[in-house]
Amino acid sequence: xxxxxxxxxxxxxxxxxxxxxxxxxxxxxxxxxxxxxxxxxxxxxxxxxxxxxxxxxxxxxxxxxxxxxxxxxxxxxxxxxxxxxxxxxxxxxxxxxxxxxxxxxxxxxxxxxxxxxxxxxxxxxxxxxxxxxxxx
Amino acid sequence: xxxxxxxxxxxxxxxxxxxxxxxxxxxxxxxxxxxxxxxxxxxxxxxxxxxxxxxxxxxxxxxxxxxxxxxxxxxxxxxxxxxxxxxxxxxxxxxxxxxxxxxxxxxxxxxxxxxxxxxxxxxxxxxxxxxxxxxx
DNA sequence: GTGCACCTTCCCATCATGTCAAGGTCAAGC
DNA sequence: GCTTGACCTTGACATGATGGGAAGGTGCAC
Numbered sequence: 254x255x256x257x258x259x260x261x262x263x264x265x266x267x268x269x270x271x272x273x274x275x276x277x278x279x280x281x282x283x284x285x286x287x288x289x290x291x292x293x294x295x296x297x298x299x300x301x302x303x304x305x306x307x308x309x310x311x312x313x314x315x316x317x318x319x320x321x322x323x324x325x326x327x328x329x330x331x332x333x334x335x336x337x338x339x340x341x342x343x344x345x346x347x348x349x350x351x352x353x354x355x356x357x358x359x360x361x362x363x364x365x366x367x368x369x370x371x372x373x374x375x376x377x378x379x380x381x382x383x384x385x386x387x388x389x
Numbered sequence: 390x391x392x393x394x395x396x397x398x399x400x401x402x403x404x405x406x407x408x409x410x411x412x413x414x415x416x417x418x419x420x421x422x423x424x425x426x427x428x429x430x431x432x433x434x435x436x437x438x439x440x441x442x443x444x445x446x447x448x449x450x451x452x453x454x455x456x457x458x459x460x461x462x463x464x465x466x467x468x469x470x471x472x473x474x475x476x477x478x479x480x481x482x483x484x485x486x487x488x489x490x491x492x493x494x495x496x497x498x499x500x501x502x503x504x505x506x507x508x509x510x511x512x513x514x515x516x517x518x519x520x521x522x523x524x525x
Numbered sequence: 526g527t528g529c530a531c532c533t534t535c536c537c538a539t540c541a542t543g544t545c546a547a548g549g550t551c552a553a554g555c
Numbered sequence: 556g557c558t559t560g561a562c563c564t565t566g567a568c569a570t571g572a573t574g575g576g577a578a579g580g581t582g583c584a585c
């Protein structure tokens with residue numbers, strides 16, 4: 254199986270497959286006489302594993318660890334769970350940041366009439382750090 | 390005022406001030422005879438504006454537009470409001486993505502006993518795309 | 526006149542991914 | 556056999572915002 258087929262089968266682009274090989278996330282693929290990379294069922298499983306992990310937002314470093322655990326039959330599931338929990342915590346932290354920013358900005362936006370007039374509490378806040386809101 | 394003092398006063402690192410100058414987000418600062426950048430009150434206001442905008446998650450491109458509007462006395466507040474609304478929508482979209490990922494991962498994590506045993510629904514899901522959850 | 530803190534420019538790194546370019550390979554059709 | 560087009564190869568460069576560091580000039584206090 255060539256890289257293009259592997260890419261189509263797993264949803265990982267050929268570009269990224271080469272990249273993952275280069276950074277050592279996956280082992281170097283076999284080659285044909287002409288230098289084409291060749292992939293078998295095991296490789297496809299690994300690539301699909303990586304793609305699902307990326308879909309869940311895991312970083313390459315985390316995926317590296319998850320792959321190692323996956324291939325270790327004596328692994329403890331607590332290790333996996335810890336990585337997942339850490340990742341959940343990171344994502345929650347990002348969500349909180351976004352929530353705060355959205356909250357502030359919505360508040361400002363709600364007080365902006367948004368018409369042709371130039372005065373604007375959003376710019377006011379950005380300029381002075383202190384919005385003259387009429388609401389509270 | 391030198392760049393270090395300007396950095397301390399506004400919370401924008403000297404590194405980033407130089408960078409913002411280089412990409413044309415702010416106009417080139419004046420220089421002393423020795424080539425040191427010099428900043429005045431107006432420059433500090435601009436830098437603070439940028440920092441507050443970054444704190445609200447605006448991109449450099451958006452800040453460029455906001456700065457232009459800020460410095461345009463004839464601006465329409467509707468323009469500002471539109472930029473803010475777009476940004477809120479982007480942040481909400483990111484939050485939704487995170488929520489989905491967190492939801493899926495928490496579900497898997499809840500079904501992972503997380504002890505010394507090797508079987509693990511998280512890895513199961515990543516490997517097969519189909520978790521053998523016992524819950525539903 | 527020395528030492529130290531600060532400034533300058535320039536280059537490289539992050540993280541995951543995309544784009545582009547220049548060239549080699551394979552299979553099909555003529 | 557030769558051409559064509561799809562595919563492959565490597566390599567370089569870009570993104571966005573920021574950090575780090577090196578090598579060298581400047582300013583001020585002692």
